[in-house]
Amino acid sequence: MPSSGRALLAVAAVAATTFGTVLGAQSVAGLYSDMLTQETVLRAALENASQPATRPEDASALVARVRTTVASYEGIARRFPTSGYSDNALWQAAVLSADAFWQYGDARDRAAALRLFARLRSEFPTSSLIARISGHTSRLDAATAGAHASALAMLTAVRSEVLQDAVRITLELGREAAFTEDREPGASRVALDLHGTQATEALRGATISFPGDVVRQASIGPPMGDRTRLVFDVEGTARHSIYPLYDPYRLVIDFERPTPVVLPAKPARSAKTSPVAPTRPRPTAAPVKVAAAPPSTATANKAGGFSLSRQLGLGVARVVIDPGHGGRDPGAQVQGLDEADVVLDVALELERLLAMEPNVEVVLTRRTNTYVPLEERTAIANRAEADLFLSIHLNASENPSARGFETYFLNFASNPEAEALAARENAGSARTMSSLPDIVKAIALNNKIDESRDFAAMVQRALQDRLRKADPRARNLGVKQAPFMVLIGATMPSVLVEVSFLTNQSEATLLRSPSHRKRVAEALLAGVMTYQQSLKRSSTLRSAR
Secondary structure (H helix, E strand, O other): OOHHHHHHHHHHHHHHHHHHHHHOOOOHHHHHHHHHHHHHHHHHHHHHHOOOOOOOOHHHHHHHHHHHHHHHHHHHHHHOOOOOOHHHHHHHHHHHHHHHHHHHOOHHHHHHHHHHHHHHHHHOOOOHHHHHHHHHHHHHHHOOHHHHHOOOEEEEEEEEEEOOOEEEEEEEEOOOOOEEEEOOOOOOEEEEEEEOEEEOOOOOOOEEEOOOOOEEEEEEOOOEOOEEEEEEEEOOOOOEEEEEEOOOOEEEEEEEOOOOOOOOOOOOOOHHHOOOOEOOOOOOOOOOOEEEOOOEOOOOOOOOOOOHHHHOOOOOOEEEEEEOOEOOEOOOEEOOEEHHHHHHHHHHHHHHHHHOOOOOEEEEOOOOOOOOOHHHHHHHHHHOOOOEEEEEEEEOOOOOOOOOEEEEEEOOOOOHHHHHHHHHHHHHOOOOHHHHHHHHHHHHOOOOHHHHHHHHHHHHHHHHHHHHHHOOOOOEEEEEEEOOHHHOOOOOOEEEEEEEEOOOHHHHHHHOOHHHHHHHHHHHHHHHHHHHHHHOEOOOOEEEO
16 A cells, blocks of 8 residues: 555544544544544555465455445535545545555556546535546556556466256356357356456366266366366256446356256254345344234135145245345435435334344345345345345436336336336446347346245235325336346245335335335235245245235
8 A cells, every 4th residue: 555545544544533523423524534443444454465475365355355345435425525534435446446456456446536526626616625536547558457467367276066947157267367168059068257357276177066967077178378268068948148246346147947946944043144244133023914824825826726836835944135225336316315224224213113024034135235246136135045135225216297007027027117117227337248148148047037926926916005104195106027136046946126206206206214214124024924835834924914
């Protein structure tokens, strides 16, 4: 870390502490002081990571922490645009991004630093920090991304996971890499070329066996210039899909199994083992009206039949709640309300309500105002072995009279309105046009459509039952389908709900009320529990009434 950065950090920390005491812990000064404390800890970790003995895998986690801290600083400037601390927050964020670039060489951090310096110059032209910007920007402008990005991506691991209807192979890479695949129709081999990539010494030339399933083995070829080839020997699978996940970057290949298998029951895990901080029951709160349900078999789905999940009597034990947006992505903003803040409040209330249901565990993709990539949200659900995935959002429209609620499941958009909404919600995706064929495959191979459609219908009905009590004019916009990135790759029934229009004045007024946000959470609880009951009932499960 440059000595100038450390000196500025120390001066800013003293100033923030002094003013923070005067203005109070909840003031902008207090927030800024807290961020400086967090940055001090982070910079100590960055300095330690520069030592040769540090494990290589620490880099991706540290870069992610840097970007989260940068987003939090930027959030202070956004929330308090007239505060004297906002220019300091932008300065800290810009210098931190620049230092991350010099340490790890990721062009995204260079771009973030230049953007933040430009924002500081534009929004705070009289700040005393302006004079110091050129020293950083001239050095960053002179740096070429190519000089730092010339190193090859490293393939560090090849992992397999047996799913009910597929075998999932995950390739762990040090950074994003282009790839091409080759498979003749009906062929028993799939070749995957990773460009600009080399395997670790332990993996070069290795053959990894996966006995007894549709993927027999994976062979990793010797280096071919800057390209590494993997060949998968497959048997009895006609289709496969490939899609990337980020932070850390990895490629996921799902080889579809023609006949689903019955997997051993997942052991109940304690809250301590959940990958994201789970729920902690609060027994003092009264549950939503509930009643014991007698044992019964699953009901038929909306198509009139019984999916494999229903045939096997599978239930719901772990739910992942995804509050949309967050951090540097506030979502829709109007009248002093941020979509990210409102849906987080709803999600935390829904978590509290679900915590009072027996045999239900909850995982949140975020529980603070932090940025989580779209692709990582689904990955969190997959790693948690979730049974349901619910992404919560607020709608927006150029038409101020637009109002109502709607619920989406993953499929190709069926109308222009769904297309436009998907385009807005997917704007934060890190994927590029080269990913299009694989995204199309992932959607086309989505075998959770029927269950996701049923889950969406039950959530939509619960919203209608409860929201219209508070707003008789609330419109039921129905269950729809669209290619939302946050739903792609999920291995469980998944839906995205738009609970209200933030751009509608009366709905925005309701959303300001904690009681209405709780009402929304209760509606979502009813939808989850109704879906759970439709799959498999037992005397220990309760249903919201």
